[in-house]
Amino acid sequence: MADRHLHIRDLSVSYPRATRPTLDGITLERIAPGRMTVFAGPNGAGKSTLLKAIAGTVRYSGVIRLGDTDLASLPPREKSGLIGFMPQSGSARARLTVLEAVLAATDITSGLRASRQSMDAACDALERLGILQLAQTPLASLSGGQRQLAVLAQSLARRPPVLLLDEPTSALDLRHQFEVMAVLQSLADEGTTIILVLHDLALAARWAGHFVFLADGRIAAAGAAVETLTPALLHKVYGIRAEVATRPDGAMTIHVLAPG
Numbered sequence: 087m088a089d090r091h092l093h094i095r096d097l098s099v100s101y102p103r104a105t106r107p108t109l110d111g112i113t114l115e116r117i118a119p120g121r122m123t124v125f126a127g128p129n130g131a132g133k134s135t136l137l138k139a140i141a142g143t144v145r146y147s148g149v150i151r152l153g154d155t156d157l158a159s160l161p162p163r164e165k166s167g168l169i170g171f172m173p174q175s176g177s178a179r180a181r182l183t184v185l186e187a188v189l190a191a192t193d194i195t196s197g198l199r200a201s202r203q204s205m206d207a208a209c210d211a212l213e214r215l216g217i218l219q220l221a222q223t224p225l226a227s228l229s230g231g232q233r234q235l236a237v238l239a240q241s242l243a244r245r246p247p248v249l250l251l252d253e254p255t256s257a258l259d260l261r262h263q264f265e266v267m268a269v270l271q272s273l274a275d276e277g278t279t280i281i282l283v284l285h286d287l288a289l290a291a292r293w294a295g296h297f298v299f300l301a302d303g304r305i306a307a308a309g310a311a312v313e314t315l316t317p318a319l320l321h322k323v324y325g326i327r328a329e330v331a332t333r334p335d336g337a338m339t340i341h342v343l344a345p346g
């Protein structure tokens with residue numbers, strides 16, 4: 087595939103019985119491989135719905151292409167090989183151990199025996215996320231954060247060219263947040279297109295090359311952190327007054343003063 091950009095054109099989603107569209111005419115040209123794009127915006131803005139549309143788990147109008155390939159035209163199996171999706175609440179089967187769950191997600195087991203390839207991919211994902219020592223632990227015995235890492239390992243082990251992650255750090259402590267973002271950065275450096283929903287804008291600004299702010303189902307702003315992450319934008323999108331500062335090392339800090 088020559089062009090590996092993701093293209094979204096005039097995308098709308100209306101849930102059954104909703105009085106208005108949840109997403110309304112979203113166009114995002116050329117979401118680039120090899121960088122992290124963050125979808126941000128208030129609760130209910132449509133971020134998860136946009137990830138679900140790209141993953142093909144909700145009905146939409148408009149066109150989503152990966153290079154020249156219209157994703158809607160792909161059989162589900164082929165599509166799931168191209169697009170990895172970690173939803174907000176992972177649905178891993180709690181009876182399985184961490185390793186079994188990750189192997190099951192790679193979907194390349196033969197009978198009861200995992201192939202060498204899937205075992206390597208699973209162990210690599212667990213090692214990257216620092217949870218190889220939990221391989222034989224049942225999912226049911228994990229803490230919330232460990233479980234989130236295990237679900238993330240399921241997405242990583244498939245090594246899809248496009249990885250969609252809905253709030254992948256929401257249950258993680260500060261160190262694990264950093265480590266997960268570093269792992270995602272390394273995958274991006276290897277050419278993976280990474281799109282993630284994050285509420286922590288300072289964390290997002292530290293790592294992401296590109297922001298898309300959604301509000302009421304439309305794009306409020308899109309661009310680099312320094313271009314988009316402004317007090318005016320934060321006021322418009324979140325209804326807050328905030329100060330934004332860029333430190334000498336390029337990291338950004340956001341200080342929320344008050345609503346309004």
Ligand SMILES: Nc1ncnc2c1ncn2[C@@H]1O[C@H](COP(=O)(O)OP(=O)(O)OP(=O)(O)O)[C@@H](O)[C@H]1O
Binds near residue numbers: 135
């Ligand atoms: N299955 C559904 N059926 C009907 N309405 C839905 C469904 N899923 C989401 N919605 C509605 O669509 C809107 C956008 O939801 P979505 O989950 O995409 O928002 P979000 O930006 O990810 O929010 P959050 O930050 O709270 O996770 C909300 O008003 C929500 O109630």
